[in-house]
Amino acid sequence: MASPTTGDGSDLWAEIVSQGEQPPAVPQVAVVYERRRRTASDTNPKQVQICRPSREWRVSFAPTKRPSWNRSLSTRGRESIVVATGVYFRPQVKQRGAPKRGKKGGRAKKTGQDSPDFTKEKNYFLEVDSFELLEESPSPKNFSTWTMGAKQVAAVHDLPAILERWKISKLVSQCGSSQHLFKIMETPFSVPSVLGSCGSSNNLTDKTPERDLRTKLPSKFDSYKESRKPELVSNSSIRNLVDNSIVASFDSLSIKEKEVENGICENAEILQEVHVSSESKKATQIDASQFKTSDGEYLKAFDQLLIICRQSAPISLGEVFSRHWGLSVTGELSSIVKIGEGTYGEAFKAGQTVCKVVPIDGDLLVNGEVQKKSEEVLEEVMLSLTLNSLRGRQKETNTKNACSGFIETKDFCICRGPYDDGLISAWEDWDAVHGSENDHPKEFVENQVFYIFWKNKILVFVLADGGKDLESFVLGNYDEARSLLVQATIALAVAESACEFEHRDLHWGNILLTDTKDTSTNFTLHGKKMRAKTFGLAISIIDFTLSRINTGEAILFLDLSADPGLFEGPKGDKQFETYRKMKDLTEDCWEGSFPKTNVLWLIYLVDILLTKKSFKRTAKDERDLRSFKKRLNEYGSATDSLSDSFFSGLLINDSE
Numbered sequence: 001m002a003s004p005t006t007g008d009g010s011d012l013w014a015e016i017v018s019q020g021e022q023p024p025a026v027p028q029v030a031v032v033y034e035r036r037r038r039t040a041s042d043t044n045p046k047q048v049q050i051c052r053p054s055r056e057w058r059v060s061f062a063p064t065k066r067p068s069w070n071r072s073l074s075t076r077g078r079e080s081i082v083v084a085t086g087v088y089f090r091p092q093v094k095q096r097g098a099p100k101r102g103k104k105g106g107r108a109k110k111t112g113q114d115s116p117d118f119t120k121e122k123n124y125f126l127e128v129d130s131f132e133l134l135e136e137s138p139s140p141k142n143f144s145t146w147t148m149g150a151k152q153v154a155a156v157h158d159l160p161a162i163l164e165r166w167k168i169s170k171l172v173s174q175c176g177s178s179q180h181l182f183k184i185m186e187t188p189f190s191v192p193s194v195l196g197s198c199g200s201s202n203n204l205t206d207k208t209p210e211r212d213l214r215t216k217l218p219s220k221f222d223s224y225k226e227s228r229k230p231e232l233v234s235n236s237s238i239r240n241l242v243d244n245s246i247v248a249s250f251d252s253l254s255i256k257e258k259e260v261e262n263g264i265c266e267n268a269e270i271l272q273e274v275h276v277s278s279e280s281k282k283a284t285q286i287d288a289s290q291f292k293t294s295d296g297e298y299l300k301a302f303d304q305l306l307i308i309c310r311q312s313a314p315i316s317l318g319e320v321f322s323r324h325w326g327l328s329v330t331g332e333l334s335s336i337v338k339i340g341e342g343t344y345g346e347a348f349k350a351g352q353t354v355c356k357v358v359p360i361d362g363d364l365l366v367n368g369e370v371q372k373k374s375e376e377v378l379e380e381v382m383l384s385l386t387l388n389s390l391r392g393r394q395k396e397t398n399t400k401n402a403c404s405g406f407i408e409t410k411d412f413c414i415c416r417g418p419y420d421d422g423l424i425s426a427w428e429d430w431d432a433v434h435g436s437e438n439d440h441p442k443e444f445v446e447n448q449v450f451y452i453f454w455k456n457k458i459l460v461f462v463l464a465d466g467g468k469d470l471e472s473f474v475l476g477n478y479d480e481a482r483s484l485l486v487q488a489t490i491a492l493a494v495a496e497s498a499c500e501f502e503h504r505d506l507h508w509g510n511i512l513l514t515d516t517k518d519t520s521t522n523f524t525l526h527g528k529k530m531r532a533k534t535f536g537l538a539i540s541i542i543d544f545t546l547s548r549i550n551t552g553e554a555i556l557f558l559d560l561s562a563d564p565g566l567f568e569g570p571k572g573d574k575q576f577e578t579y580r581k582m583k584d585l586t587e588d589c590w591e592g593s594f595p596k597t598n599v600l601w602l603i604y605l606v607d608i609l610l611t612k613k614s615f616k617r618t619a620k621d622e623r624d625l626r627s628f629k630k631r632l633n634e635y636g637s638a639t640d641s642l643s644d645s646f647f648s649g650l651l652i653n654d655s656e
């Protein structure tokens, strides 16, 4: 079968597969996520009439439904901008004080100009459909060996390559000029790969300056914040700035290169720099074309998702389940059960694997919400893979930061078409017992197919089964509660140290608990190998929609300032009080590094344990929890909190 070729005739897939070994050098990219802002006027009446009322802060009129604020955000949106070295790009300054979206708010009705061009997408599929990618790529062969109940094999993803492709496409969309992009790509910066920063060395070379949270004194952070304020810079002046920085960097390096060539320079550091530069240049020359499709277009987020999924085109939901669970598409899907739901995703389980089904890119409101866009999902995928890499390095000897407290993401699949009947009956069974807050999948899909067939796309996250969420899990005793707290603190501390991770939405629906036979769990923090007692309980943190990370090359985060509604939840509700505390702390500068947000969620968790969960505990246990909560206020990060005496009996230091 013929492989698709790029514009210059080279083999696109061969290049994509090989790029992981040869990541090209590009300048540092920082990304801003913004939540989508929707107003009443955005609403598309045609769509709303086929949807149930939106449940923003979900006032439910059905007594059987659980309180809406148990779930996390109802409005989400990401709009990325790119920053090349020393330059801040922002396409447009956000309008402050725009009206809040109404209850039935939807994505803005698209004008002809705005509507996505599906011809290109269709052409892309036609092209790649001509060969069977699954047979050619290394990992999907695992599919055939995955059987129901057997241990799932996780697909190997080339995170640096994924990040690289994404950065290039961001730069193109921000700069709007491929010529300009090539200049950037030719720039001999040596940037750490994502695994370099968050991986093998675990040292972020480009840490975000932090505010001194305890003293509240002006710090480096203030000038950082000032320097990153939205600037109204014309495109041409941005280009000038970038070009100048590139030229300057080129100049200094070519002088060094000449010195090395002529044998004048023997400085080891410079020799190394020049070596890295020439290697990067070679890689750049090889890789430049792979970011384009055959019609010369740069890969869109959806195309990038297909590559990550190792698919040439979307497949049916039934096909995913038959591959991942070894079930036949007809008849045997009844062994699948629905295990949970969120605003965006429905979670189904068979064997030890969970599939989270998330409709994407459609105009139809789903569960009263705008569907996630490919761009947002792609960034969530990168975040999940970054956190996966913390788990993957547990066994490496020289790792600096590792833990297993985040859910393992095993794979992703892109689907199209209606829900499978087996899934629908699993959905209905769950609804009969729990009373779903979500739209019936049949209703949604039929409508979606009817109106906009081409946009009916679904991303399936294939995840490890993390167990039950804290809201529904029954804690046996005080030791289990302590185990939950120490494991959550460890996960946050490790990810905080590895990639400035902040979860920013760690409510009780986003911590999963399961029984374990292991009496302790291993982790590595700042190179120190340690263990924590489990008391028979293992946790997994999920849902990274609001999370922030610094991969060393890009800062991924969601700009919550674009969603004032988030901070207007019920007074006294611990979850919404926590959002408000985060807002005070960050002063609405969500791209900044504020590890204290992790502490705010730890305080929330202690509160939940004290007020919402019942488990065997003595008066002294309660006192200990309360004084721990008080002391948490003094810590600036999860890492600091881990040194608290509350954890002393739970941690074992293996390095000593």
Ligand SMILES: Nc1ncnc2c1ncn2[C@@H]1O[C@H](COP(=O)(O)OP(=O)(O)OP(=O)(O)O)[C@@H](O)[C@H]1O
Pocket (backbone or CB within 6 Å): 071, 072, 073, 339, 340, 341, 342, 343, 344, 345, 346, 347, 354, 356, 407, 463, 464, 465, 466, 467, 468, 469, 509, 510, 512, 542, 543, 545
């Ligand atoms: N890996 C998993 N293992 C077990 N249960 C899971 C898993 N992933 C998700 N769930 C269940 O599905 C629910 C919804 O998942 P999740 O929070 O990721 O979806 P979401 O649409 O992003 O939700 P939210 O409304 O919080 O944004 C969870 O609360 C949990 O009960």
